[in-house]
Amino acid sequence: MTALPDREAVGTLLRHVLELLDGDVAKVYAERDLADYRPRYSPVVRALLAQGPMPIRDLARTVGVTHSAASQTVAQMNRAGLVDLTPGPDARQRLVNLTTKAHDLLPLITAEWSATTTAMRTLDTELSIPLVDLLTELTTALTHRPFRQRIADAGLPTPPPPPPPPQDQDDLA
Structure with missing residues (x-):
């Protein structure tokens, strides 16, 4: 077991909790042959499923991250074959779209989302x-x-x- 960070190091503790949560979700993906899928992709996939293709700027606003963070995530997802980018109505925009590969993975991804939500509720019962x-x-x-x-x-x-x-x-x- 990893030692807990110093109580005064709140930022370190927050990052440690995120690593524990996201690390185990990533292991779940890897165990199911989804090693290219990252926990940080899920908000993007959910937003694109709900609202359809959108520019990175709108995607960032929708998922609550900076434009830079959304751009980096979309670039990683593009390399993994989960999204593609097409020119938008404004030549400066690129629309983010889910690929066929992403749609094919949705049954497994949505099953993980459901199981993760249930696991989080179980964890919540152990917290104040x-x-x-x-x-x-x-x-x-x-x-x-x-x-x-x-x-x-x-x-x-x-x-x-x-x-x-x-x-x-x-x-x-």
Whole structure:
């Protein structure tokens, strides 16, 4: 068993929990010959199933990630043959579409989603508050008052202003 991170290292603990959850889901995929499928693909697949092909910008907004994160995930999914990109109505846009390969995998992927949801509910019975409720509460609190502001309010001194830019010798004459 891996030792738990220091209680003060909250970011490390959050990443550790995510690694435990996503790591085991990835093992489930690998055991079912879906080694190219990653847990991070599921929100994209769900969004495309629900709303159809869409630009990466809209996909990012729909799944709640940055454009950069959505772009990276779509690129990985494209390499795995799960999505393709077609020109959108605006020449600057590319529409993300699920491929036939992705549609063929849907019975297995949706069965995993269902089993994962059930497993999460079982895990929640061992916690003092369901994990999704805690994470939603945490997100709301940090959106209302960002952690950066909380750090400043805790007494961290304000950084000094940057020095003025150097003047050219010609300006001094």
